[in-house]
Amino acid sequence: xxxxxxxxxxxxxxxxxxxxxxxxxxxxxxxxxxxxxxxxxxxxxxxxxxxxxxxxxxxxxxxxxxxxxxxxxxxxxxxxxxxxxxxxxxxxxxxxxxxxxxxxxxxxxxxxxxxx
Amino acid sequence: xxxxxxxxxxxxxxxxxxxxxxxxxxxxxxxxxxxxxxxxxxxxxxxxxxxxxxxxxxxxxxxxxxxxxxxxxxxxxxxxxxxxxxxxxxxxxxxxxxxxxxxxxxxxxxxxxx
Numbered sequence: 270x271x272x273x274x275x276x277x278x279x280x281x282x283x284x285x286x287x288x289x290x291x292x293x294x295x296x297x298x299x300x301x302x303x304x305x306x307x308x309x310x311x312x313x314x315x316x317x318x319x320x321x322x323x324x325x326x327x328x329x330x331x332x333x334x335x336x337x338x339x340x341x342x343x344x345x346x347x348x349x350x351x352x353x354x355x356x357x358x359x360x361x362x363x364x365x366x367x368x369x370x371x372x373x374x375x376x377x378x379x380x381x382x383x384x385x
Numbered sequence: 386x387x388x389x390x391x392x393x394x395x396x397x398x399x400x401x402x403x404x405x406x407x408x409x410x411x412x413x414x415x416x417x418x419x420x421x422x423x424x425x426x427x428x429x430x431x432x433x434x435x436x437x438x439x440x441x442x443x444x445x446x447x448x449x450x451x452x453x454x455x456x457x458x459x460x461x462x463x464x465x466x467x468x469x470x471x472x473x474x475x476x477x478x479x480x481x482x483x484x485x486x487x488x489x490x491x492x493x494x495x496x497x498x499x
Contacts, residue, residue, distance in 0.1 A: 300484055302484040302486075304487065304488075311492065312473055312495065313490060313493060314428075316487055316489060319485070322484075366484040368484075372430050372441070372443075373418075373430065373477075373488055374427075375427045375428040376427060377427055
């Protein structure tokens, strides 16, 4: 069964606006990590932000922040002040502590296009 | 060089060819991974190596053969591939396998099997 769900296949956002990318996950493991990656058309998977299941505060990294709602099993990525260079595929991923050697489970991704 | 590098970046091969993909990490990590990314499918984990030992093999066909000679290098040897093996192959590394450890990816090798 799919453990990471990204319901938005694609989004358009205007430059300088904020955008929220949805991610829900499914696990019974109390200890897990949630990650967001960006994949431009060049193919490289670029790490953006991490949230641990026991972290009390939402993670932030520059223009990226993670809206972590543990009870809802939701880990939405917020990109503030979008730039043209933010156009890419964005993937949400999870790593469960009980999964030995850290299999990263990815969602299907959301394609973001930033327009001028 | 920094981060994770992969060569070649692009590869076209026939079904009878033998080729190898190379990955090198300059991060001092002790775990390395191969992932496959096919069109319209989520990334699939293929192999995991920890301290040069294979710790996971995710039911990958034997036509894919990994090799990890040391903690900085990882290879994926390919032979008698099928057209459905055409995909982006991504290498990653991390410091350990805990749920909090971030995996850092290379730029990938785009493989086309004719």
